[in-house]
Amino acid sequence: MNPFHxxxxxxxxxxxxxxxxASRFIAGGTNLLDLMKENISRPxxxxxxxxxxxxxxxxxxxxxVLIGALVSNADLAWHPLIEQRxxxxxxxxxxxxxxxxxxxASTGGNLxxxxxxxxxxxxxxxxxxxxxxxxxxxxxxLNRIHAILGASEQCVSTHPSDMCVALAALAARVHVxxxxxxxxxxxxxxxxxxxxxxxxxxxxxxxxxxxxIELPADNLASHxxxxxxxxxxxxxxxxxxxxxxxxxxxxxxxxxxxxxGGVAHKPWRDRAVEASLIGQVVSRETFSQxxxxxxxxxxxxxxxxxxxxxxxxxxxxxxxxxxxAGERP
Amino acid sequence: MSATPNGAADQPFVSHSIRLSxxxxxxxxxxxxxTTLLDLLREQLDLVGSKKGCDHGxxxxxxxxxDGKRINACLTLAVMCDGAxxxxxxxxxxxxxxxxMQQAFIKHDAFQCGYCTPGQICSAVGLVNEGRAHDSAxxxxxxxxxxxxxxxxxxxxxxxxxxxxxxx
Ligand SMILES: Cc1cc2nc3c(=O)[nH]c(=O)nc-3n(C[C@H](O)[C@H](O)[C@H](O)COP(=O)(O)OP(=O)(O)OC[C@H]3O[C@@H](n4cnc5c(N)ncnc54)[C@H](O)[C@@H]3O)c2cc1C
Ligand code: SF4
Ligand code: FES
Ligand code: FES
Numbered sequence: 001m002n003p004f005h006x007x008x009x010x011x012x013x014x015x016x017x018x019x020x021x022a023s024r025f026i027a028g029g030t031n032l033l034d035l036m037k038e039n040i041s042r043p044x045x046x047x048x049x050x051x052x053x054x055x056x057x058x059x060x061x062x063x064x065v066l067i068g069a070l071v072s073n074a075d076l077a078w079h080p081l082i083e084q085r086x087x088x089x090x091x092x093x094x095x096x097x098x099x100x101x102x103x104x105a106s107t108g109g110n111l112x113x114x115x116x117x118x119x120x121x122x123x124x125x126x127x128x129x130x131x132x133x134x135x136x137x138x139x140x141x142l143n144r145i146h147a148i149l150g151a152s153e154q155c156v157s158t159h160p161s162d163m164c165v166a167l168a169a170l171a172a173r174v175h176v177x178x179x180x181x182x183x184x185x186x187x188x189x190x191x192x193x194x195x196x197x198x199x200x201x202x203x204x205x206x207x208x209x210x211x212x213i214e215l216p217a218d219n220l221a222s223h224x225x226x227x228x229x230x231x232x233x234x235x236x237x238x239x240x241x242x243x244x245x246x247x248x249x250x251x252x253x254x255x256x257x258x259x260x261g262g263v264a265h266k267p268w269r270d271r272a273v274e275a276s277l278i279g280q281v282v283s284r285e286t287f288s289q290x291x292x293x294x295x296x297x298x299x300x301x302x303x304x305x306x307x308x309x310x311x312x313x314x315x316x317x318x319x320x321x322x323x324x325a326g327e328r329p
Numbered sequence: 330m331s332a333t334p335n336g337a338a339d340q341p342f343v344s345h346s347i348r349l350s351x352x353x354x355x356x357x358x359x360x361x362x363x364t365t366l367l368d369l370l371r372e373q374l375d376l377v378g379s380k381k382g383c384d385h386g387x388x389x390x391x392x393x394x395x396d397g398k399r400i401n402a403c404l405t406l407a408v409m410c411d412g413a414x415x416x417x418x419x420x421x422x423x424x425x426x427x428x429x430m431q432q433a434f435i436k437h438d439a440f441q442c443g444y445c446t447p448g449q450i451c452s453a454v455g456l457v458n459e460g461r462a463h464d465s466a467x468x469x470x471x472x473x474x475x476x477x478x479x480x481x482x483x484x485x486x487x488x489x490x491x492x493x494x495x496x497x
Pocket of ligand 4: 439440441442443444445446476477478479480481
């Protein structure tokens with residue numbers, strides 16, 4: 001780890017004014033310190049944001065919930081409001097990392113965790129995300145864990161978060177504040193596809209701080225399911241994950257949400273596929289068609305072709321389980 | 330802690346004074362910003378019970394309790410623990426009286442080489458504090474942040490289960 005300066009502001013204004021191109025905010029530190037130990041991130045100045053008043057979960061006037069950026073992943077997953085109204089989010093968070101890490105990791109930091117691509121982590125090899133223009137060894141190298149959707153010639157990495165897959169399906173909004181003021185970003189627009197600038201994971205500017213995540217009201221709580229498929233049963237990143245949620249009237253689908261993790265540079269959600277489920281009757285055939293539509297543009301790399309089949313079966317299974325979720329004892 | 334202005338890069342690096350309650354003792358310490366809690370414990374305070382297995386949050390050998398919650402000391406900056414109450418494996422016993430979790434680990438033979446054990450025990454105490462594990466499958470899942478290369482998992486689970494059962 002390189003030497004750095006440290007400060008601990010007490011309000012958001014102070015924090016964003018302290019920030020510069022050479023500084024980094026630190027919350028739980030579970031991703032940033034890891035990257036600093038590997039010399040991938042070398043900030044000159046760490047701004048400790050854990051003293052900011054962003055630690056609350058509250059109901060919004062519109063019937064949704066507002067989650068402060070510093071709420072820990074564990075507190076969020078086990079909060080009664082989240083367990084009751086957004087069980088999909090609880091389930092996704094609890095499928096990720098370990099109890100220790102979830103106690104440390106923050107809501108804001110989870111969105112900004114960086115890829116687990118092995119080449120990104122190895123400073124002895126090129127990587128366009130780490131060093132723009134240096135090349136992408138994953139494209140033709142070991143790419144078993146890499147993307148099947150939305151990749152570019154420059155980068156085929158995936159976003160590793162579980163929580164974000166649920167937030168995408170739940171149509172969350174990201175509240176941010178920078179020197180120029182505050183703005184709200186729709187979750188679908190928050191993370192980027194790699195394109196020709198894979199060094200940029202998302203739309204956040206250097207001086208911008210995530211202050212909160214907002215979940216709109218919905219009727220999806222009784223029929224949701226997060227399915228995580230990985231190399232070992234616990235404490236491993238997803239090869240493929242599926243966040244599925246339905247609102248049902250009898251057997252008829254009134255509203256549908258479907259997002260994939262582990263397959264792209266951002267949680268993968270397609271509104272047209274969700275819309276095509278609405279009005280249909282719950283059946284394996286319906287879910288199978290939705291899976292085909294969502295994966296229509298999937299392109300395998302040398303070692304990750306299995307992810308397409310895995311995702312297809314995962315989608316059908318997650319939607320089928322979501323359809324009966326509320327009926328289980 | 331005073332804020333550093335934007336031109337921080339030109340200024341000399343400084344240590345910061347922090348206050349801790351460490352295993353029940355009030356401590357005031359000067360730490361450099363890049364010192365991890367694990368290095369502070371092991372290198373500066375001679376509390377070598379917490380182990381450095383991976384130094385990357387992947388093994389749980391460094392698990393300690395901060396304000397009653399289990400965390401990985403290797404991915405925690407010491408300077409960010411200002412004002413915290415910390416318990417390490419050295420702080421669990423009361424005099425010669427072992428903590429019930431320590432006793433249960435001995436009774437169930439829940440270790441072989443012992444390297445992962447301080448982290449396992451602190452993690453298990455954190456698990457009990459959380460109150461979320463009720464059966465053996467849940468214990469297994471909620472102990473998954475602690476790897477044991479000797480594979481003492483079944484006995485570790487039994488030890489935790491005994492302590493949980495006793496408190497129900
Ligand atoms: C061994 C291991 C296993 C893991 N397994 C999983 C898993 O299975 N699934 C999963 O989803 N995750 C997993 N994780 C990742 C973990 O969830 C993230 O590291 C964590 O959520 C990051 O949150 P943090 O608060 O610690 O972020 P930090 O490390 O503090 O920060 C991460 C980044 O976000 C920035 N930042 C933090 N907060 C803000 C804010 N409010 N505004 C602006 N910028 C901010 C920081 O500057 C930094 O760039 C794992 C991590 C480890 C170490
Ligand atoms: S896939 Fe992306 S992160 Fe991985 S080596 Fe290529 S450019 Fe780097
Ligand atoms: S040493 Fe901290 S988790 Fe391995
Ligand atoms: S007892 Fe040897 S690693 Fe667990």
